[in-house]
Amino acid sequence: MPSAATLAGMGKGKTLQLRDGTEWEGAMSIDVRQAPRPGRRDEEVDVLIVGAGPSGSVAAKHLSAAGFSVVSLEQGHFPDRNAYAGRRPEWELVSQKQWHPNPNVRDLPRDYPIETSESDINPLMFAGVGGSTTLYAAHWTPFLPSDFRTRSLDGVGDDWPFTYEDLLPYLDEIEREVGVSGMPGNPAYPPHGSYPTPPLPIGKIGYKAAQGLDKLGWHWWPGTNAIPSVPYNGLNACVRRGTCMTGCPEGAKSTSDITYWPHAIKNGARLVTGARVREIEVNDNGFATGAVYIDANGREHRQRASVIILCANGIGTPRLLLLSRSKRFPDGLANGSGLVGKRLMMHPFSAVLGVYEEDLESWRGPFGQNVDSLQFYETDEKRGFVRGAKWGAFPAGGPLGATAFVGSKVFVGDEANVEESWGENLHRTVERRFGHSVVWGIIGEDLPEESNRVVLDPVLTDSDGIPAPKILYKFSENSQKLLQFHVARCLEATKAAGAIETLVVHQMRDTGWHLLGTCRMGDSSATSVVDQWGRAHDVPNLYIFDGSSFPTSGGVNPTATIMSVALRQTRHLIAERRSQEAA
Numbered sequence: 001m002p003s004a005a006t007l008a009g010m011g012k013g014k015t016l017q018l019r020d021g022t023e024w025e026g027a028m029s030i031d032v033r034q035a036p037r038p039g040r041r042d043e044e045v046d047v048l049i050v051g052a053g054p055s056g057s058v059a060a061k062h063l064s065a066a067g068f069s070v071v072s073l074e075q076g077h078f079p080d081r082n083a084y085a086g087r088r089p090e091w092e093l094v095s096q097k098q099w100h101p102n103p104n105v106r107d108l109p110r111d112y113p114i115e116t117s118e119s120d121i122n123p124l125m126f127a128g129v130g131g132s133t134t135l136y137a138a139h140w141t142p143f144l145p146s147d148f149r150t151r152s153l154d155g156v157g158d159d160w161p162f163t164y165e166d167l168l169p170y171l172d173e174i175e176r177e178v179g180v181s182g183m184p185g186n187p188a189y190p191p192h193g194s195y196p197t198p199p200l201p202i203g204k205i206g207y208k209a210a211q212g213l214d215k216l217g218w219h220w221w222p223g224t225n226a227i228p229s230v231p232y233n234g235l236n237a238c239v240r241r242g243t244c245m246t247g248c249p250e251g252a253k254s255t256s257d258i259t260y261w262p263h264a265i266k267n268g269a270r271l272v273t274g275a276r277v278r279e280i281e282v283n284d285n286g287f288a289t290g291a292v293y294i295d296a297n298g299r300e301h302r303q304r305a306s307v308i309i310l311c312a313n314g315i316g317t318p319r320l321l322l323l324s325r326s327k328r329f330p331d332g333l334a335n336g337s338g339l340v341g342k343r344l345m346m347h348p349f350s351a352v353l354g355v356y357e358e359d360l361e362s363w364r365g366p367f368g369q370n371v372d373s374l375q376f377y378e379t380d381e382k383r384g385f386v387r388g389a390k391w392g393a394f395p396a397g398g399p400l401g402a403t404a405f406v407g408s409k410v411f412v413g414d415e416a417n418v419e420e421s422w423g424e425n426l427h428r429t430v431e432r433r434f435g436h437s438v439v440w441g442i443i444g445e446d447l448p449e450e451s452n453r454v455v456l457d458p459v460l461t462d463s464d465g466i467p468a469p470k471i472l473y474k475f476s477e478n479s480q481k482l483l484q485f486h487v488a489r490c491l492e493a494t495k496a497a498g499a500i501e502t503l504v505v506h507q508m509r510d511t512g513w514h515l516l517g518t519c520r521m522g523d524s525s526a527t528s529v530v531d532q533w534g535r536a537h538d539v540p541n542l543y544i545f546d547g548s549s550f551p552t553s554g555g556v557n558p559t560a561t562i563m564s565v566a567l568r569q570t571r572h573l574i575a576e577r578r579s580q581e582a583a
Contacts, residue, residue: 053131
């Protein structure tokens, strides 16, 4: 184990850069010919990060800036903005396959399959630098104060080991780095300073959605989005194309391949793409020593490190821990509590479509939220369930959006009216709805239940023969009651705004964007996997910085909170480098 003096100097004098200059020169216009020579692949580094998505990107940038030598292993590749379909007329067609958020549908070479036959929700994700920010809608909705205290307030879930107020300074910093657009003063939150860029226009869609809420006296606020309204930190201004969920061809949506990785690379971090991690190795003393990974050509490598951080999402992280069984850890790495893979939360989701007489230009973007509402977010026991949900109003999209939503055939009516999606009826439906529709998305809080979990499938494997994850997930009674209530209230608001037609899709299946809770953080090693700083109770130099550590899910999009927690944990790791134990 290195001495305190050695650890105090972690990273000094080390400058690691990309292994593949051609790839980066084309994708990011970085002249790697002027960079120092790359370090050897098997050279031990200070920190190894598995995953280059939102949390991994935050850690890579800030650790490398603090002088740590950093390597990140990412199973996907660097996105090519020219490959995004949003500029092309076939955009809505290719989104049904090539850019579908479900990896089982998309089925790209670097995706891994997921066994979902026993799950009510399909998990959604993207393999690549930037992770799921490539396909997210960029709704920027931090957790509310009550989300950190659900046990104390409502007797469900668990209180977090820190508070909203503890996280707030890191949230403020992340928002400046991300380039969030928004309007301060939202009464649903504590007071908030100005955002880095002004709010995007709410457009005719937002105005129509707000009309219904105003008539009922309910809360709404202009949408806050990780999409800048003016050029910012390498991002272009949003042109409101509305194709955000198949990658932004304008480079306007804040994805961590744009806002974080150029800085991390400049700081000396090394990014290895096409690297599928198979196992975290440990020594006889119980310390993690590095990772075994398979490159895009099927060759096996080892990357050694003093500290390892997992950022592979709420399914990939527990999968890797369960794969990393050993004599010392027979039930999976860091699984002394038996909770690795358990308490999976994916946010049950319903959608309400309102069709109006007026032309609302509802093909116009962004696909981020035009307005949102937190009117029914907090618990009211009279409703018969606990916790609540966020509503977000956004465009219905192009002609296919008249009958579908993000790749799912959900707005064709009930079985008796399924003919709406065929022949002349389809043309009439599209003519009536296209440009005239507003979609309300309802994200309900998902309570943590040990029966909802990630396990290893005994048969299914990925293309490298590594066991695939299997999801066991059922809607809870609380989730069902919660969504039924919110759908009913949302229909009231839609009709109050003058809708001439409404349709509902209840508990959509392809909605597992938010993968949380499978490696819970907490103070006790008996009831949690990691502590509040993301360090595994059982493995002193192993950390988890992604959303799998969340004790509860909130009822909002979690990216803002995932990145803020990752920054808080990263800063603590930097501050405590002198006392960090390592193999």
